[in-house]
Amino acid sequence: MNGQVWDQVVTLHARVENELAKALQRRHGIGLSEFRALCRLSRADDGELRMQELADLIGLNQSSVSRLVARLESAGLTRRDLCPADRRGVYTVITEEGRAAWAEAQPTYAGTLDRALGEAAADPRVAGLVATLRKTAALA
Template sequence: MDALVWDQVVTLHGRVENELAKALQRRHGIGLSEFRALCRLSHADDGELRMQELADLIGLNQSSVSRLVARLETAGFTRRDLCANDRRGVYTVITDEGRAAVENASPTYYETLSRSLDDASSDPRVSGLVAALRTDVPVG
């Protein structure tokens, strides 16, 4: 991947992330990181992940994921649990309220993602990248 393609990725990513974050906050009162964490938890075995694993899956550091999980707990979307085999291991577990939040916000996420990519496809700076993403054609 060359620098031009990377610049396209960064431009497109920033644009789409901004639109997703605004739509989720406006319509559902949750942030993009919160939504992504809840999605990961909803697909995990038993609806739980170790804190570090969740951090790795959504691209946050340990400190940021701790604050994120605290917000999710305050909202009633998750709870913490200790690992039965290793009492030092901390898990975050999705609640029924968290599953409902994912179910309610998912249509907004996917509609906004699709609309954002549609809008970006008319921008010559990123249109080739959008086309490649939608057809699995190698970029560059």
């Protein structure tokens, strides 16, 4: 991959992430990381993930995911649980309130993503990348 393509990825990513973060905060009072954590937890077996696994899935380091999980717990959206086989292992478990918050925010996320990509498609600096992403997503 050449540097120009990577610059397009970074530009597009920053633009879309900003729009997603603003929409989720404004409409649902949650941040983008919180939404992504709830999304990953809602799709996980038994609605739970080890803290490190969650960190890896949403691209955070250990201390950032600990702060994120603390915020989710304070809001009643998740709870912590110990691994029965290894008492040192800590899981984060989505609550029913967390599932409801994720389900309510999902249409905002999807609509904002689609709108942000549509707007980006009009920018010649990233239009080709957006077209490739949409084509790839349609094939999946």
